[in-house]
Amino acid sequence: MGKKKNLIDTAVRLFAEQGYDGTTTLQISREAGVTEPLIYYHFRGKEELFTHILNGAFDEYVGRLEALPRDTPNEFVKIENLIHATQQAVEEMPRRTRLVMSSCPARIKDPDHVCYSRMVGIYEWHYDYLTRCLEAGMASGEFCDVPVAETAYVLISMINGMSRQHSLLKGRGILEARNAAVAFCRRSLLAR
């Protein structure tokens, strides 16, 4: 019964370790303790197994974003929360993060692919969240004056860059990096 779950878990592990192209359906089935055709019973093919996993990972992350508190004492806490939530997700879903980081770049050229649509979706979520945040913070005098769109772009780059760094060059990461990032942003944004 748990064969389907087995299949998916094994696929997650192998795709993360070896990338999509470096992993064969035979290897997945063997390491999952089933036979190859079973993949085709549960999924339309290798690609669908892959996108199934990708969607699961994206859903999980988006769920965490949606769960971020909307009422906060001030606007900077929102930014702080976003940084922490993202790093938290990266640390708690290391394999699926790795899978996204290593297999999506090669696929993102295709606008019909899950990689593209979902990464753009997340980018836009981030963008809306941050611009709203920055605008509100500037209006209330909490933040100093910054160009909203560009600053949001910089923040997104920094958050994604940290996820990538952590996920791909693990070991080189630094535990207190999160707090340093929060402090870095606070100094930059808070009006003085």
Next chain:
Amino acid sequence: MGKKKNLIDTAVRLFAEQGYDGTTTLQISREAGVTEPLIYYHFRGKEELFTHILNGAFDEYVGRLEALPRDTPNEFVKIENLIHATQQAVEEMPRRTRLVMSSCPARIKDPDHVCYSRMVGIYEWHYDYLTRCLEAGMASGEFCDVPVAETAYVLISMINGMSRQHSLLKGRGILEARNAAVAFCRRSLLAR
């Protein structure tokens, strides 16, 4: 004749557009107007052609880093220069940057691969450059007090994150992003 150059240029384009695994040696040779075995006359195989291109790209970027001025009026200019030089490289070598961004992540697990060694090399260059910079700036009173290692890590993540964003989600990028990033860092680092 320029058949070898043709081969390399075509390979750069195709690897960048389709990734390493999505590109066949036959396709490269056809689009380069030569025959397949010529690849094996000039290179040991597909992989060597790939690493040859990668090394060229890394060399080019490292060359730009090495050319950064050592004498600067203050420390922040050094950080500014690094941000500009990196973005400049990304914009001037769009295909090779894309190739690195999309094909290296899947290969970085292998510590013997060019991707790993050279990316680590560049990481360390960045790290040394930035820590030296931050320490000097803090000593002279130019910068406010920050945790050096962690802040360098955040800066590197931001710089790399912007390159990745620009290279993979092009069109979503914003022209003034560079200046926004510089301003973001200046506000965060300069003592007041």
Next chain:
Amino acid sequence: MGKKKNLIDTAVRLFAEQGYDGTTTLQISREAGVTEPLIYYHFRGKEELFTHILNGAFDEYVGRLEALPRDTPNEFVKIENLIHATQQAVEEMPRRTRLVMSSCPARIKDPDHVCYSRMVGIYEWHYDYLTRCLEAGMASGEFCDVPVAETAYVLISMINGMSRQHSLLKGRGILEARNAAVAFCRRSLLAR
């Protein structure tokens, strides 16, 4: 269905006729009425298909050797039996003998190859069998006095030489050769 058997039989025929290097996997599969990848489903590759066949041929011959009667009226009958059994095998397994005779020599340099280990094994079987025989015959007065090791070596060379001659230069062979060989040995060995 007997597709696997078909594959093997065809491979035996083609390897025997054309040698290992002169036979392509495509040709084998086509003449066996199957597709090429089936070879790789049943065997790890061309080489394993080849060694599978070789081992079968060696096993068959060794089986015949092991089946030689241990109780014989005198020692010369043992030599006679060996000559007949070997020639019998050559005549009854013409293709597999040819395959061994034509494809092993080029491979025998590699001490890890089946060709080497099995041919040495058979050599040693022959050698033990013949030395024991000669010693017993000399002790009982059946045989005249001969240098045991060297004479065994000469007998082995003769037996193998006849197999080779028969297998490679067929048509030049002579039917009564077996009996002539037996008579040749009898005159040489029997005490008078």
Next chain:
Amino acid sequence: MGKKKNLIDTAVRLFAEQGYDGTTTLQISREAGVTEPLIYYHFRGKEELFTHILNGAFDEYVGRLEALPRDTPNEFVKIENLIHATQQAVEEMPRRTRLVMSSCPARIKDPDHVCYSRMVGIYEWHYDYLTRCLEAGMASGEFCDVPVAETAYVLISMINGMSRQHSLLKGRGILEARNAAVAFCRRSLLAR
């Protein structure tokens, strides 16, 4: 100037060590310190280089056969001489013997190939030499009564078998084998 000789010597060595199919023209040229096209300047192709070497080896051996003394005190000396001359050749031309032993079997099916015609030629030389010898010896009462054709066949098999054994399974050979072979034949053939 000695480039052609270099080419040939290297080819002899490599063909002997690795077989015809296991040796590439590139390897030959590289190890000979020349470039590939030079092979095509001196020979029509790989095959011609190979047959050139084969013919040289066969010529050398046939020369030795032709040089055997025609006037001998008795007929058995002729047989003795043949055995010694052949073993001598095997020992003095180890690489070329190996080349013939390992590369000819796979080619002997083709009646137009040098391997076939020359091996048949040598077989016939042996056959004529030995039948004449046996007949004369029987006529003079030196030899006992044997079936001429069949006995010649057995002798040829033995002589060739010893060459093959020595050449392919070297190390397993025995130094005194020659003398043992001569003694073996003497006991078998001489009238008592």
Next chain:
DNA sequence: GATGAATGAGTGTTCATTCAT
């Protein structure tokens, strides 16, 4: 004589996928 560059024709092998059961 000799070579650097280039190629036509294959070669063994892989892999996602399907079919009969």
Next chain:
DNA sequence: TATGAATGAACACTCATTCAT
């Protein structure tokens, strides 16, 4: 659900050979 057997389509790579110089 699940599988053993089988396949179509490709793929990286090799090699003997040639050509312009």
